Amino acid sequence: MSYTASVWMFVFAAMSFYWALGGTTGLNTVSLGQEVTGESWFIAALWLTGILKVGGGLLALALVQTWGQQIPRRLLLIAAWGVGAVLVIHGGDFVIQGALTEAGLISLSSPTAWTPDHWQTFVWGPWWLLGGLFFCLSAWNYQLKSRNQQFR
Template sequence: MMSPSATRAHPTRGQLRSAWAAFWCGLLFAIVNLYWTLGGTFALETVGGQLARAVVERNPAMMFVLAVTVLVKLGGALFALALVQPWGNVFPRWLLLVCGWSGTAVLVGYGGVLVGAAAALEIGVIPAPPEVDWTALRGHLYVWDMWFLVWGVLLGLAMVGFTRRR
């Protein structure tokens, strides 16, 4: 029986680039959440709402959610590398395919819907309620939700390369 590494072709330069870009996107996103988990407050006004208040107030439940979020984002970042690094061969191909395409769908779907909704409010396609927090809305449109969308696209590109490799 052939070893898993013997059955998978080496990734191309483009596949390596997209996987590494997805890794860095996820890692930087995790670092932002870690910063807030450790007490940082910079840019929280761009998140807005109850989330920002809970972080400032050091709400224990929110601190737990943020810590879990850091771990999930780190896992997602490392997952992208599993698609192109030899150590990724320890995982069955079907598992990487299912997790990778599911992750891509979640990131692109979540980011895309939220970016679309925020853009519709920003340009006036959907009338904004008078109490809208424009700083938070624009933070989500241009940074936070867009970050999910970009990460998902980069992971999707890495997945296309992984799917094509045998």
């Protein structure tokens, strides 16, 4: 599961770096999308999130690679569970807000056929939730495995 979480993070990092370098494919599916393309703060945010995602991918690998044993067990567990929780909360927020919008309890800023809000509800939210589940399962597996090795 850790390898899956790692690949998941590296794919997201590649998307951030692609957009930071000026790519526009898929950019209209995120909230700010093309409205802020080229603005320096947005490009900096994309670079920062890309670097954080690479760090997340390395964290997931640290749970299963021998070099990860150099990192204190408690630190790895706190980081892995923390990343998993943040991803689940982030994805859940997208899905919940989207469900409230679809139910008519929240109104869209611009009623169009397919908006970034729809992308967040039906694509990005579930995708972030999936990544969070990958991380939580990775943390759980590492916790069980490393606990068994500690008591030998």
